[in-house]
Amino acid sequence: VITRPEMEIGRYHWMYRSSRPHRYHHVPALRGNISPLGIQGCFECCIKCLGGVPYASLVATILCFSGVALFCGCGHVALTGTVSILEQHFSTTASDHALLSEVIQLMQYVIYGIASFFFLYGIILLAEGFYTTSAVKELHGEFKTTACGRCISGMFVFLTYVLGVAWLGVFGFSAVPVFMFYNIWSTCEVLKSFQTNVTVPGDQICVDIRQYGIIPWNAVPGKACGPILENICNTNEFYMSYHLFIVACAGAGATVIALIHFLMILSSNWAYLKDASKMQAYQDIKAKEEQELQDIQSRSKEQLNSYT
Numbered sequence: 001v002i003t004r005p006e007m008e009i010g011r012y013h014w015m016y017r018s019s020r021p022h023r024y025h026h027v028p029a030l031r032g033n034i035s036p037l038g039i040q041g042c043f044e045c046c047i048k049c050l051g052g053v054p055y056a057s058l059v060a061t062i063l064c065f066s067g068v069a070l071f072c073g074c075g076h077v078a079l080t081g082t083v084s085i086l087e088q089h090f091s092t093t094a095s096d097h098a099l100l101s102e103v104i105q106l107m108q109y110v111i112y113g114i115a116s117f118f119f120l121y122g123i124i125l126l127a128e129g130f131y132t133t134s135a136v137k138e139l140h141g142e143f144k145t146t147a148c149g150r151c152i153s154g155m156f157v158f159l160t161y162v163l164g165v166a167w168l169g170v171f172g173f174s175a176v177p178v179f180m181f182y183n184i185w186s187t188c189e190v191l192k193s194f195q196t197n198v199t200v201p202g203d204q205i206c207v208d209i210r211q212y213g214i215i216p217w218n219a220v221p222g223k224a225c226g227p228i229l230e231n232i233c234n235t236n237e238f239y240m241s242y243h244l245f246i247v248a249c250a251g252a253g254a255t256v257i258a259l260i261h262f263l264m265i266l267s268s269n270w271a272y273l274k275d276a277s278k279m280q281a282y283q284d285i286k287a288k289e290e291q292e293l294q295d296i297q298s299r300s301k302e303q304l305n306s307y308t
Contacts (some may be wrong), residue, residue: 006266007215027293057129058114061122064258071174072115074244079104081241082177089224089232090209118255121163125262130267153270165258171252178249180212181242188233191226196216205229 083097083104091097132153184207191205206225210217224232232238 036282054126054129054132054265056261057126059270060258060261061260063254064122065119067254067256067258068115068118071170071248071255072111074251074252075174075248076108076111078164078177078241078244079108079249081237081244085232085235085237085241086209086215089217089228090222091215093220097215100214118177125156125160125266128153129265129269133273134274157270159262160259160263164256164263167252167259171249171256174245174249174252177245178242181238181245183207184238185233186230187244190231191230206231230277 027250083101086097086100087094187205187207194205204225206223207229208223209215210219213223
């Protein structure tokens with residue numbers, strides 16, 4: 001006669017294959033540098049570590065650091081050269097360009113702050129990329145995520161988006177001095193070409209800086225014509241400032257590309273965290289059901305032992 005506890009145990013064995021008696025299988029021999037105790041060799045550990053490196057975040061960080069360094073370093077030196085050119089050739093009175101000097105000095109201090117902020121922000125984003133790759137799961141066990149971690153990742157997405165929009169404005173603003181210096185340079189080329197034509201006097205070719213609004217209209221002299229303009233074109237400060245502004249503009253563009261790259265990476269990492277949280281909840285429910293099944297099996301065995 002089959003008792004009721006035996007029937008319950010048989011039913012659970014049939015429903016859940018994991019509760020059936022264990023069957024031993026043949027274990028293949030270990031190969032390579034893996035020891036019989038399961039300890040990996042040096043080569044496998046290196047491959048494992050390299051596989052967990054967030055290469056996308058690393059490339060974006062290098063691009064961001066390079067762009068910010070070019071913009072801040074070249075922009076700072078170019079602004080200093082611009083003030084020197086204005087004081088020597090376009091505004092001999094200190095009161096006429098006093099406001100411009102203060103604005104340029106303020107911009108140089110802002111450049112210091114931008115460089116410091118993006119150095120720290122790039123390191124934070126790179127660390128966030130490391131902790132949202134498979135390296136954490138492979139080195140520290142099962143992946144765990146919290147609502148606070150997902151909130152921090154979402155905050156980084158929003159902040160990077162805001163910084164990307166702001167750097168688009170910086171990129172457009174950095175193109176203004178390039179445009180100004182290009183006009184002066186093109187006028188210098190026209191002046192050099194007209195020197196071979198005796199019918200056109202060089203004194204009629206001028207550059208008026210006052211039309212750009214950086215100095216007031218009552219500034220003296222405010223413009224440069226003929227030989228004075230040619231002397232300005234031949235100075236090292238002019239060419240140095242011109243090329244530095246071009247490099248600074250290119251650095252601002254590289255920073256915009258890096259922030260867009262960071263934005264794509266952070267969005268994918270946030271989606272990964274969201275899916276991982278759902279998987280974690282599913283695993284918790286599954287573990288709870290397995291624990292309940294084990295409790296039922298243990299109670300059934302106790303009842304069977306009591307009957308026997």
